[in-house]
Amino acid sequence: MNKEGTVLAARNLRKVFSTAGGELVVLDGVELEAQRGEMIAVVGPSGSGKTTLLYLLAGLDRPTAGEVEFDGRRLSELSPEELAAHRNTRIGFVWQLSNLLPDFTAQENVEMPLLVRGESRERAADEARRWLAEVGLAERAHHLAGELSGGEQQRAALARALVSGPAVLFADEPTGNLDEANRERILSLLIALHRTHGLTSFLATHNLESAGRCDRVLRLDHGRLIPTRGSQPGES
């Protein structure tokens, strides 16, 4: 593994949800250091907190206690505007269900993150075209997202996650709803994009075979993140 420094760290991360049944402790002291260029699988049974953890690491939700540091900066110290910019430019997120806007074309969906941050229409269109081609979807660019197949939607979702040039990619069970052939295609694409673009990536998955293709596999167990194989955080 190429160790070029820590890009993302979690320090004693805790997340507690208040529910009708009382307090639910989902994360209870998560420690993590992700090195630049690593691809890390997060596994654990349904309800163990994979999605919750990815949201905190991505800055999409805030921890109850503890810290997430991105390039040495604490996310808790960012203003709401800085945090929004962080989400728009530094991280890409792919959901289990693609989360595309179904009544917009694949092209329009991929352009959106760039238009949101004020890029010109021409630049957004060019970049979206380039990314749709890279994920093998050039011929579907002008189809409505809602009319794409499950595998095609995840390709478009990958293009949308990467179009703004993020440093870290989060994929939350991106192949959970696909058949085996499509799962394999999307996973291979994810790994290829990860390598080509020098990303640091997190893959939450139930699938141990998919997890096994990552550099490290971390398991959520009673709110903590336990290494299951590969290097310990901080080693290389």
Ligand SMILES: Nc1ncnc2c1ncn2[C@@H]1O[C@H](COP(=O)(O)OP(=O)(O)OP(=O)(O)O)[C@@H](O)[C@H]1O
């Ligand atoms: N906003 C919320 N309010 C209350 N409880 C929540 C909230 N979000 C998640 N939870 C609970 O936290 C626990 C962890 O949820 P999470 O979605 O992170 O699990 P997961 O490991 O991603 O599961 P799955 O594999 O099914 O996607 C679950 O018990 C869930 O019900």
Ligand SMILES: [Mg+2]
């Ligand atoms: Mg989940």
